[in-house]
Amino acid sequence: MKIVMLGAPGAGKGTQAEMIAAKYGIPHISTGDIFRYNIKNGTDLGKEAKKYMDEGKLVPDELTVRLLLDRVAKDDCKDGYVLDGFPRTIPQAEVLTKELEKQDAKVDFAINVDVPDEDIVRRMGGRRACVNCGATYHVVYAAPKVEGVCDKCGSKLVLRDDDKPETVQKRLKVYHEQTQPLIEYYEKKGVLRTVDGTRDLHEVFADIAAILEQN
Ligand code: ADP
Ligand code: AMP
Helix, strand or coil: EEEEECCCCCCHHHHHHHHHHHHCCCCCCEHHHHHHHHCCCCCCCHHHHHHCCCCCCCHHHHHHHHHHHHHCCCCCCCEEEEEECCCHHHHHHHHHHHHHHHHCCCEEEEEEEHHHHHHHHHHHHHHEEEEECEEEEEEECCCCCCEEEEECCCEEEEECHHHHHHHHHHHHHHHHHHHHHHHHHHHCCCCCCECCCCCCHHHHHHHHHHHHHHC
């Protein structure tokens, strides 16, 4: 099963992708997480990506597409995957479609997690990410057991640089201009499913599981 998560930054794509990956035993692939891992490790890719990420801009397609294609070519992806944060532009989606066509495959579901901009701004201010493993929390809606400490690895939780309010506004603008058109792109392919992302995260997941199991 090949799944693409769509939605604004902070809509809950990562949260839901993590739950999908755990329930269906497929890898959760987040281009944002891959970039952050590279930044943390000081790689050339990380240095290049950081320039764009800190400004709330998208990393250029060329760089992102190469990274994603390398990742989905790995062995653990042969039974499918859930993509979180990719594609983010029409050219990225086209590359993915063409690559899958070569293997006689396609995206089975594009799950659009729908959340209005007002809710996004509130959510991003409360998001906390682990400096070590990247796990995501929310100070109110998905709090860790001990404040400021990651449940999974015990490392420190921080507000991501790009979750500061000024950058969030820029990221939302970029989302509406460059990423939202993907909703129509996947709708035309007949694989779009929209869920109301404003509800409790377990309710959102129940809707997604029902969609994935409908065939
Ligand atoms: P994205 O991957 O789309 O950027 P995240 O999954 O990181 O979004 O979610 C953004 C923030 O909102 C996180 O702090 C997360 O814990 C919280 N969150 C996710 N889903 C919900 C929900 N249904 N209700 C409230 N908060 C949520
Ligand atoms: P995310 O963790 O998905 O919110 O992504 C964080 C940042 O990484 C984005 O604001 C972009 O700068 C960059 N990024 C992640 N995925 C992509 C992508 N598919 N295309 C371009 N930039 C990306």
